[in-house]
Amino acid sequence: MKRGTLKSDIAWATPTKVVVHGLDLCEDIVGKIDFGQMAFLQLFARLPDERELRMFNAMMVILVEHGITPSSLATRMTYCGAPESVQAAVAAGLLGLGSVFVGSLDNAARLLQEALPAGREPGAVDAMGRDIVASYRARKEIIPGVGHPFHKPIDPRAPALFKVAEETGFAGSYVRLMKSIGEQATAQAGKPLPVNVTGAMAAVASEMGIPWKICRGLAVSARAVGLVGHILEEMRQPMADELYLRTEHEASAHLVPGAVS
Amino acid sequence: MKRGTLKSDIAWATPTKVVVHGLDLCEDIVGKIDFGQMAFLQLFARLPDERELRMFNAMMVILVEHGITPSSLATRMTYCGAPESVQAAVAAGLLGLGSVFVGSLDNAARLLQEALPAGREPGAVDAMGRDIVASYRARKEIIPGVGHPFHKPIDPRAPALFKVAEETGFAGSYVRLMKSIGEQATAQAGKPLPVNVTGAMAAVASEMGIPWKICRGLAVSARAVGLVGHILEEMRQPMADELYLRTEHEASAHLVPGAVS
Amino acid sequence: MKRGTLKSDIAWATPTKVVVHGLDLCEDIVGKIDFGQMAFLQLFARLPDERELRMFNAMMVILVEHGITPSSLATRMTYCGAPESVQAAVAAGLLGLGSVFVGSLDNAARLLQEALPAGREPGAVDAMGRDIVASYRARKEIIPGVGHPFHKPIDPRAPALFKVAEETGFAGSYVRLMKSIGEQATAQAGKPLPVNVTGAMAAVASEMGIPWKICRGLAVSARAVGLVGHILEEMRQPMADELYLRTEHEASAHLVPGAVS
């Protein structure tokens, strides 16, 4: 049988040493770098400079928590059945971070990165935004990264992230293109469709050189942190049991003979 | 039907605002606090002071990455079948963080927190350690948090974490008790069983007031960050396909008539 | 490096053939054996006879569905965020099948199989049941497989399963011991604690020679079938969105300034 290679450049260990992306875990990492730097290191195989770190931290903190969501409810439902498997409760909450909730992050990042491949001169970004919006509208496709069903007229997280991008020097062509898409979407649809949090993250991630295929991973690891907070609260102040019993009662009331719902 | 309440104190949102643990996400969090502070905020519902943050970061970075493990292989195997679901690949890698790999973290934290309930005077920690070890040995149970199959004679991550605990003032009774357990285990077993990384984390987490039932959550969210790095590498330099084909070939060779393995 | 072996006896394939537990998938399985036989084949590496199949089917169908549960809600919450990943929605629903909901199945099977190891003469089963109950009560531990919070005074699924066991010749010592445990629990506690569905399954699985460590797997694969039904209904008649919005509203009402809940 032909043999391919199995090769990983991330880490290696001896009995007395662990090395991650070239840094000695015990000498250079523990006590020296923080959680945000470590997350950056995992993605870029190098440590960030100060402005990179500030931008990256802003992206990581923004999706940690959004209260009671389908994701946090899946975690709480799982915890109530398997409290001995905290890892499974976190995993259950991550599994719904798909096309509906964070898919627009990948889609927006892809749109931006395909419109402006690395190394290519940005050219007339405004014209590009107009054409992109027109072509999505012609195909009756949803434009990723703009509009929000709840945060109206504007998702406040987008300007918050763009502000940090300005301050750290990451407000480049991708950010301008994303903003142009939001403006054009608003103009062409005749209703407010400003950049939302995933659009802003997509633009900033693209500025930092993060490939669109892995953007969802940022959201997923941020949310893993958030879900631990929900498990801790569910331990102390549970809601899963009450919620499922109520739901069971209401949802099947029409089936139970003689039941008063 | 009796109605219980559904109540969460973590976050709330209006169309123009998101508030997490009392902090305005867009005003007070994004661009102001970093990923480590955010993770602390989720657990403690308040921001850390400087020494708390340094200790907490040390715990969070230490379990992010340990190279090719069953956990990172489960992630890579899942990614190779469902590259459109990065969230599922991360989740798959978390699911094996159970009794064998991180269970000793909870178990050690439970042991410590039950031996020294919050508010109780520590008393003679050394005698306590001796008795704990003797009682585990009498019951022929594994003592959590000591010894390591690969990192011999000593898991270098434990002293690295304890060093930060000394520097930040978190080397209190739980740390002393854990060290005593390692020393006693070594003495009573007649072979090196020093504190390992999960024992050290358990001690430090106990010092910080983290309930033992949620300790595994720290490891799980740290690992979520690490697994994103493995997915990124698997995208660029895949190994899952080669590895499963090799394994399929070798594992079934004895069944295939006339096959030469 | 020392090399162990990688060996699996389950299946092998050539380009023109797939063989599972010695049966040719295309010649001997498809169109010849049914889903219940196939599940039996996976567990026992042989086909069942008629009475084994009837007993096994009874166990498999009994846990497929129990309406709206934390498990089916986790599936629905996940589907609403990631409708493109049906596999993730099923997985999320399985993850909560832990110590609270199906753990008693493993625990009861373990209790039975350790009390009556294979090959050992059953002896006085009634005395054994009395002693087991007394010893659990002395240790203040929950006796697995008896009592039910909702199905009172008796879980109707237990006698239904035992009836099939009588009819198929599987009502042996394990079934008698489990019944004795239910009777003794009732007598010693002075309140009805009859055998429940997991107790009955544990007894029957033990009769069939299924190791206790894998019993939960039966429940898990049965439930995977059930969860697909919930996804199909969620597609046509969704409830996840409404449920999470209601919950978010109610749970955070006390935090929102000026909100009327």
Next chain:
Amino acid sequence: MKRGTLKSDIAWATPTKVVVHGLDLCEDIVGKIDFGQMAFLQLFARLPDERELRMFNAMMVILVEHGITPSSLATRMTYCGAPESVQAAVAAGLLGLGSVFVGSLDNAARLLQEALPAGREPGAVDAMGRDIVASYRARKEIIPGVGHPFHKPIDPRAPALFKVAEETGFAGSYVRLMKSIGEQATAQAGKPLPVNVTGAMAAVASEMGIPWKICRGLAVSARAVGLVGHILEEMRQPMADELYLRTEHEASAHLVPGAVS
């Protein structure tokens, strides 16, 4: 707040009764219907007739098992870290059943169901197949349900399934269209691209009236059954540990100073 309804028609229960799709679990299901009928009941809300059942069973058994795959390895890796969570090990193996391995099932079913909407006369199926293939080729898209990287020149599972379809009266327009697509793909590509197992399943599922969006669910629940077999084997004859240690050694050998791989 506007209130929607929470409604499920699948099951209801009282303390003494459980009813699933109108059948009394204890009276009409346990001991009366088998696992295949139960799975059909969950999907169709009615019991199958004999020929439906035979066809359905053939679909369910065909994807239960295919030996060592990325899916079964993810299960084994997870089990080795969390043997107490059999449900998590099954879930981990399901998570990779995405676009690469079973996605072609949904895609082929969608293609067929959109080409021949329910109730529409099939018309000239051969011409339809030719046009479909031509249009996929013009768009340089992969035609779902044809060709197989390993099972060459023909995936033996496809004719096995089609044979049962002939025998049970399910070889209608969808089956003819799928076969035509395989023939046309072969002709237009100039290399063998016959219908594969997912193409055959897609055709048969379409004949039975199963919506394409839920087709993957069939594969997922079948595989859940198969993965339990892998866990049982991993308990008795483990390979996960050896496999990960080998992989870790080989993959990081180039990083370790002075290591001889």
